[in-house]
Amino acid sequence: MTRRAPVVWRTATVRGVVAESHHARTLVLDVPEWPGHRAGQHVDLRLTAEDGYQAQRSYSIASAPELDALEITVELIDDGEVSPYLVEEVRPGDQFEVRGPIGGHFTWSVPDGGPLLLIGGGSGLVPLMSMLRHRAARRSEVETRLLVSARGAEDALHSDELASLEPSAGLHVAWTFTRTPPPGWTGWARRVDAAMLAELGPGPDAGARSFVCGPTPFVERVAELLVEAGHDPRAIHAERFGPTGG
Amino acid sequence: MPPFSRGFHGRRRADVDPSRLPPGQYLTPDFPVLSAGPTPHTPLDEWSLTIDGAVDAAVSWSWEAFLALPTETFTVDIHCVTKWSKLDTTWTGVSVDTLLKDVETAADYVTAWSDGDYTTNVPLEDLTGGRAWVVHTYDAAPLEPEHGGPARLLVPHLYFWKSAKWLRGLTLTVQDEPGFWESVGYHNYGDPWREQRYWSD
Numbered sequence: 001m002t003r004r005a006p007v008v009w010r011t012a013t014v015r016g017v018v019a020e021s022h023h024a025r026t027l028v029l030d031v032p033e034w035p036g037h038r039a040g041q042h043v044d045l046r047l048t049a050e051d052g053y054q055a056q057r058s059y060s061i062a063s064a065p066e067l068d069a070l071e072i073t074v075e076l077i078d079d080g081e082v083s084p085y086l087v088e089e090v091r092p093g094d095q096f097e098v099r100g101p102i103g104g105h106f107t108w109s110v111p112d113g114g115p116l117l118l119i120g121g122g123s124g125l126v127p128l129m130s131m132l133r134h135r136a137a138r139r140s141e142v143e144t145r146l147l148v149s150a151r152g153a154e155d156a157l158h159s160d161e162l163a164s165l166e167p168s169a170g171l172h173v174a175w176t177f178t179r180t181p182p183p184g185w186t187g188w189a190r191r192v193d194a195a196m197l198a199e200l201g202p203g204p205d206a207g208a209r210s211f212v213c214g215p216t217p218f219v220e221r222v223a224e225l226l227v228e229a230g231h232d233p234r235a236i237h238a239e240r241f242g243p244t245g246g
Numbered sequence: 247m248p249p250f251s252r253g254f255h256g257r258r259r260a261d262v263d264p265s266r267l268p269p270g271q272y273l274t275p276d277f278p279v280l281s282a283g284p285t286p287h288t289p290l291d292e293w294s295l296t297i298d299g300a301v302d303a304a305v306s307w308s309w310e311a312f313l314a315l316p317t318e319t320f321t322v323d324i325h326c327v328t329k330w331s332k333l334d335t336t337w338t339g340v341s342v343d344t345l346l347k348d349v350e351t352a353a354d355y356v357t358a359w360s361d362g363d364y365t366t367n368v369p370l371e372d373l374t375g376g377r378a379w380v381v382h383t384y385d386a387a388p389l390e391p392e393h394g395g396p397a398r399l400l401v402p403h404l405y406f407w408k409s410a411k412w413l414r415g416l417t418l419t420v421q422d423e424p425g426f427w428e429s430v431g432y433h434n435y436g437d438p439w440r441e442q443r444y445w446s447d
Contacts, residue, residue: 004445006446007443011248044443048248048249048254055256058329081272094252097249099444104431220279220285220392223285233286238282
């Protein structure tokens with residue numbers, strides 16, 4: 001059992017904002033006395049209006065534990081209450097509260113080893129980015145395969161960063177575009193299926209740790225494909241998010 | 247005093263009775279899914295529900311025997327620790343009181359366990375007195391696998407992770423034994439009205 005810091009609200013100050021796509025952006029936060037996190041964990045975030053009204057949501061941490069800031073990448077949800085504020089309104093210097101880190105199942109650290117199979121649908125890539133950034137920060141060469149399913153090139157988060165990470169020994173990054181592939185694209189252009197996972201590897205006998213994150217139907221389907229392919233269900237870690245409330 | 251979030255106004259719901267929404271929760275019309283692994287699919291002819299542990303004699307029901315138990319249909323509000331709440335959900339299932347009717351025990355705690363190696367711990371007194379059920383029907387239809395079918399525990403007065411999906415047994419224990427989420431930093435009891443989300447709450 002590891003020692004845990006109390007999960008208390010701390011003031012976060014926005015250091016910077018980075019546009020990631022037309023509907024997602026990364027908030028770079030300064031959080032004094034942040035106790036640190038493991039890649040894959042999330043935070044609770046609380047906004048307070050001037051009249052005292054509050055709203056809370058949970059967001060995956062995007063940054064590596066090694067970074068001197070806490071980053072979250074937020075996707076805009078139509079009709080949402082919190083995500084439009086975070087994606088369209090927030091600017092450097094603004095403040096809200098966060099508490100965490102939260103979650104001890106969907107996490108990975110270099111000493112956990114591999115091989116790693118990371119599969120993200122849409123902004124389900126975010127906690128996987130934390131793992132990949134952690135892996136890079138530690139110069140780990142753990143065998144890692146990442147599959148990202150995006151609707152189109154304009155929805156593809158972090159494609160430049162992933163391309164820059166990929167020369168790392170042991171890392172293979174694959175994309176599939178389910179709606180509008182980029183011009184000239186010759187790779188996968190369909191929903192994740194059994195043939196795609198077989199080609200991606202590693203096979204079920206490799207003893208991979210799998211992390212699958214995305215919208216509920218995506219995670220249900222991919223986790224089921226992995227089980228059917230023979231992967232040990234206990235080694236499949238799932239994080240589902242619904243298109244709700246946001 | 248929390249900092250004000252400049253430019254945040256929020257979207258207050260005039261149509262929501264605040265007495266039904268615990269602190270920090272928001273209402274959803276959807277039924278989101280939260281589980282830590284793949285959805286298990288246990289065939290009904292291999293399914294059983296067992297009560298064991300600190301009991302004089304373990305009892306077990308096959309799917310047919312479970313369906314033959316007296317049921318209750320009831321409507322409750324549910325609250326997930328990930329912040330969504332859903333009002334007026336209607337379920338049919340067997341009261342835990344009914345399952346424990348002939349069980350003799352000195353236990354004060356229960357570990358609910360499920361297909362997929364999930365566990366969660368609940369004080370026995372929170373599962374009795376008409377406050378918990380093992381349900382197989384949601385909204386007059388068989389409970390979908392992704393929502394915990396064929397049968398799940400339902401303890402609506404605690405955060406929804408206590409309502410173990412894919413339930414296969416209740417193990418009565420003398421000592422309180424933290425379950426899956428309780429072991430990784432979530433609150434041991436999980437009362438949404440006291441916002442007991444994490445261990446230090």
